[in-house]
């Protein structure tokens with residue numbers, strides 16, 4: 501298992517896979533840790549989570565540097581990622597107990613009835629490389645504080661981040677093995693899912709991986725949360741505030757070099773403002789600096805792996821071959837590392853990859869529509885249903901369109917983002933189950949009804 505610096509293609513480190521004996525030891529230790537952790541008072545669990553936030557905030561630069569080295573995102577974006585991890589820890593340090601309080605039900609005369617939320621056990625978290633800290637903390641902060649323990653199987657190209665995260669829990673004072681990680685290849689994951697000690701599974705990643713894991717966890721009747729790919733529409737209506745929409749749209753498409761599940765991937769633009777918006781978006785994307793992610797002026801770093809760059813470029817060239825018009829970019833940069841420039845495609849046939857597949861890189865697919873109804877149709881014409889963004893000066897019009905969009909998260913006059921205070925989830929091939937807020941923390945608990953007469 502190797503991590504490479506995607507800005508240079510140099511190998512950073514090589515890691516041994518954990519053998520069966522090591523995996524067995526870690527699962528046994530996780531199960532042991534659960535026995536006492538689940539009995540630890542909520543107030544103590546919340547205090548420890550607050551301590552995690554402190555460790556993150558005290559070492560932001562160190563962790564951000566590791567993220568940038570392994571994933572290639574600009575350092576300021578890596579700093580923001582670490583700070584967001586601290587935020588989700590602070591959020592659940594304050595609210596976990598409140599979200600999991602017993603709920604008394606006064607509906608049964610003569611009986612005391614209530615619902616109580618109890619932890620399940622070790623939860624397996626299969627995580628991707630694109631936000632190697634955030635995806636893990638988004639899972640760990642709520643579910644560990646709910647009294648479960650976490651077993652992380654991280655992506656092989658970010659094992660430095662995985663080890664750093666494990667050490668954060670140790671530094672914060674957690675009992676051993678409340679958070680642990682295993683380094684195994686994909687073909688060994690199903691055995692871990694089937695292990696009796698694993699009580700629930702969550703995966704963030706591609707739809708392909710989600711389906712494979714859900715098949716196994718489903719056959720074992722283990723609850724799962726799946727946050728999968730997306731091809732989010734960014735709808736620009738005829739009354740949209742174009743300047744802001746273009747600025748935010750460029751950020752929404754290119755943050756993390758476009759490698760975000762909730763990046764704006766398909767721009768669906770009304771014909772009345774199409775040329776104006778396209779000119780503005782083009783100017784915004786042309787103004788971005790692509791290069792060394794450790795330099796402060798860099799906006800876009802490399803793609804995270806050479807195979808991801810190849811897949812992205814194949815989808816662009818196949819879309820052009822199918823009839824799309826290449827307005828900007830479209831060729832990998834001729835330099836070491838895996839750099840792909842901001843790219844714009846227009847006139848895209850509905851069966852071209854830019855319309856049907858997820859473009860996991862800084863490539864904007866721009867579609868023209870001549871009505872609100874057509875905008876909704878094009879936006880929904882996707883296997884995915886993760887996020888959607890609608891731009892209009894008439895917020896009640898935006899709100900009404902939000903009701904017609906097949907997505908887990910719709911934002912009007914804002915880019916799609918995750919926030920600990922509100923739930924985050926997908927529909928269709930973007931997965932199921934909630935993360936964040938009180939909805940997220942209730943995914944991996946036994947909702948037990950108690951009736952006393």
Ligand code: NDP
Nearest residue numbers: 627628654655656686689705706709712728729761858860
């Ligand atoms: P994957 O979905 O393959 O990887 C995500 C995680 O799942 C990794 O830890 C991976 O491990 C694991 N995994 C993959 N297949 C299986 C399986 N069959 N059983 C168990 N675990 C599995 O993403 P990629 O890195 O290959 O990226 C490819 C595409 O995935 C991207 O282009 C993008 O479309 C999408 N993606 C979406 C993300 C999101 O945030 N929604 C995040 C990352 C990717 P391993 O690498 O060892 O296979």
